[in-house]
Amino acid sequence: MGKIVIVEDDIFLREELQNIFEKEGYTVYCIRSFDHPVEDIIFANPCLILLDLNLPNYSGFDICRALKAKGVGPVLVLTSRDQLSDELHAFGLGADDYLTKPCHPQRLIARVDKLIRLYSNRHILLDAGDFQIDDQSNVLYTGTGSITLSKNEAVMLKALVHASPSVVRKEELFHTLWGSSDYVDENILQVNMTRLRKTLDGIGLPNRIKTIRGIGYQLLEDDSL
Amino acid sequence: MGKIVIVEDDIFLREELQNIFEKEGYTVYCIRSFDHPVEDIIFANPCLILLDLNLPNYSGFDICRALKAKGVGPVLVLTSRDQLSDELHAFGLGADDYLTKPCHPQRLIARVDKLIRLYSNRHILLDAGDFQIDDQSNVLYTGTGSITLSKNEAVMLKALVHASPSVVRKEELFHTLWGSSDYVDENILQVNMTRLRKTLDGIGLPNRIKTIRGIGYQLLEDDSL
DNA sequence: ATAACACTTACAATGATTGTAAGGTTTTGA
DNA sequence: TCAAAACCTTACAATCATTGTAAGTGTTAT
Numbered sequence A, B: 001m002g003k004i005v006i007v008e009d010d011i012f013l014r015e016e017l018q019n020i021f022e023k024e025g026y027t028v029y030c031i032r033s034f035d036h037p038v039e040d041i042i043f044a045n046p047c048l049i050l051l052d053l054n055l056p057n058y059s060g061f062d063i064c065r066a067l068k069a070k071g072v073g074p075v076l077v078l079t080s081r082d083q084l085s086d087e088l089h090a091f092g093l094g095a096d097d098y099l100t101k102p103c104h105p106q107r108l109i110a111r112v113d114k115l116i117r118l119y120s121n122r123h124i125l126l127d128a129g130d131f132q133i134d135d136q137s138n139v140l141y142t143g144t145g146s147i148t149l150s151k152n153e154a155v156m157l158k159a160l161v162h163a164s165p166s167v168v169r170k171e172e173l174f175h176t177l178w179g180s181s182d183y184v185d186e187n188i189l190q191v192n193m194t195r196l197r198k199t200l201d202g203i204g205l206p207n208r209i210k211t212i213r214g215i216g217y218q219l220l221e222d223d224s225l
Numbered sequence C: 001a002t003a004a005c006a007c008t009t010a011c012a013a014t015g016a017t018t019g020t021a022a023g024g025t026t027t028t029g030a
Numbered sequence D: 001t002c003a004a005a006a007c008c009t010t011a012c013a014a015t016c017a018t019t020g021t022a023a024g025t026g027t028t029a030t
Helices: A011-023 A037-044 A060-069 A084-092 A105-120 A151-163 A170-178 A186-202 B011-023 B037-044 B060-069 B084-092 B105-119 B151-163 B170-178 B186-202
Strands: A003-007 A027-031 A048-051 A075-079 A097-100 A125-127 A131-134 A139-142 A146-148 A167-169 A209-212 A216-219 B003-007 B027-031 B048-051 B075-079 B097-100 B125-127 B131-134 B139-142 B146-148 B167-169 B209-212 B216-219
Touching: A003 A011, A003 A037, A011 A027, A011 A105, A027 A037, A037 A060, A048 A060, A048 A105, A060 A075, A060 A084, A075 A105, A084 A097, A084 B105, A097 A105, A105 B084, A105 B105, A125 A151, A131 A151, A151 A167, A151 A170, A151 A186, A151 A216, A167 A170, A170 A186, A170 A216, A186 A209, B003 B011, B003 B037, B011 B027, B011 B105, B027 B037, B037 B060, B048 B060, B048 B105, B060 B075, B060 B084, B060 B125, B060 B151, B075 B105, B084 B097, B097 B105, B125 B151, B131 B151, B151 B167, B151 B170, B151 B186, B151 B216, B167 B170, B170 B186, B170 B216, B186 B209
Parallel strands: A003 A027, A003 A048, A048 A075, A075 A097, B003 B027, B003 B048, B048 B075, B075 B097
Antiparallel strands: A125 A131, A131 A139, A139 A146, A167 A216, A209 A216, B125 B131, B131 B139, B139 B146, B167 B216, B209 B216
16 A cells, blocks of 8 residues: 655654554654655655654754655645644645644544545656656547557557657567567567557657667657647 | 636625635636536536535535536535534545635635646546546556456446436446447346446455446445445 | 668457356345 | 346357567668
8 A cells, every 4th residue: 555654753643643544554654853854755755744843853844845846745734733824834835735633533544545546646647748658557648639559559659758869779679578688579579660650640640750770769759840 | 727616505605705716816606506506517617616515405415426426626625514524424425625614715725726736737537535537548546556447347337436326227327338228138237237346346345336126226435434 | 782671461369358148146025 | 935026147259459470572771
C-alpha cells in the first residue's frame, strides 16, 4: 500500500498517528525536525506527508513550501493552530488539506484516503510536445483525439520519447521488448516498427520516427511548424 | 476563468456566495434543488460544485453521489451539519472537501482554489467513492492499486456507477452492450456480470453489485463503514 | 552494380476476451 | 414443502486483437 511520512515532534501523538495509519495498512515513517527534514522526506518518497506546524528547529510552513516546490505531495497539515490566518498561509504555500487537533481518527483517515486517491490518479504523462503517452494505460493523446496503443507499440514509443532527441539503438529496443540483448532479430524489430509507424500515421503523426542506418531509431519533432 | 455551480436554497447565503466568487473572478451559476439539479449541473459543466446538504426536494448526499458517478467534479460540501458521520458519509460518496457553516469566505476561497487546481489537467474519472474508473482507458483505481477492465466489464461497471444509486435495468445493460433492447439474453448478461463481480472481488471490492430480482442490478456503497 | 541494410506483406500462432450451453443454486409463492 | 422462476456458475468453443515468422521487395552506400 502507500507510504506516509509523519512529521511530528510530540512523541505521544506521533505514536498514536503511527498506530492509526499502520492499522489502515499504510507504511509509516516518522521524521522529527532535525537536520534535513525535507531531504529525508523526499528520499522516503511517500504518497502523503502529514505535517505538524509547530516544530522546534524548523518552521512547518517552510517545510511545506519546500516540499511543494520539489513536487512532492500531497501535504496534509495537522496542527493545533486554529487561526484562519495560519490555514490560509498553509494553503497559500500549497498545502492540500488543513486539520486542527484534536481530530477524530476517522475524519483524518477519510481525508488522507481522499488526498492519496486524488494524487495517485494523476497519471504520469510522457510528453513529446505535440502528443503525450499515459505511462500506465498506454493511451496516446494528440490534440485531436486519443487511442490505446498495444503493448509492443507502447514500449517502443515510450522508449523513443524517453530517449528523445537521442537515438535509441536497435539492441536497446530489442532488449526492452524481448529481454536478450546479445542477439537481435532485425526483422521482428522492423515489423513492429512498421506497425508503430502505421498507427502513428493513422492519428495524424506521420514521419515521426527516423531510421538511423546501422544504429537504431530516433523520434523527430513535429515538422509541420 | 472557471465556472462554479452553487447548489443552495437559502437565498441570502446564495447571494453572498455568488458575490464572493464573482469577486474572485469565477463565473457563478446558482441552482436551486428543483426538478433536475444533477442534469442542470452537468449541463453547466462547471469546474467545481458547491453543494449544500440540506435541500428541500432532494438529498444533498444523493446529488453528490450522482455528480461523482457522472464524472463531474470536484464537489465541495458546505453544510450546517457538523456531525462526523455526515462528513464521513459525504467522503464515502466521493465528496472532495467538507466545510461546515458558518465558514469564513477566505477559508472557502482557499479550499475552492486548491480543489480546482488539483482537478485541472486530469482525466475524466467516474468516482464511486472508494474506487474510480478512467472513462477513456477503462482503468479501475482503488486505494491499493489499479487494473485495466475489459470492454464488457468497463461498459457494465460504468453504467452501474453512472446510474448509482439507482438500479440499472437488464434491458438497458443489454442494450448498451449489444444494441437491441427488445430481446434480452438473460444468460449472457449473467455470465458477464459474474465475470465483473469476480474481477471486482480480485481487487478488494467484493459484494458491490446487488441483484434486483426481476429488474436489474445496482451498485452498492462500501459496506465496511 | 551489388551487397548490406531496411521495409513490407501475407500468413500463422498466441492469448485475452467474449459467447454458448448445460447444469446448479436460490428465491418465491401456492 | 415443493415446484417453478429467476439467477448463478462452470467448462468449453468461437472470436478478435496482438504478436511472431517467413519470404520477398525496396533503398542506400560504396
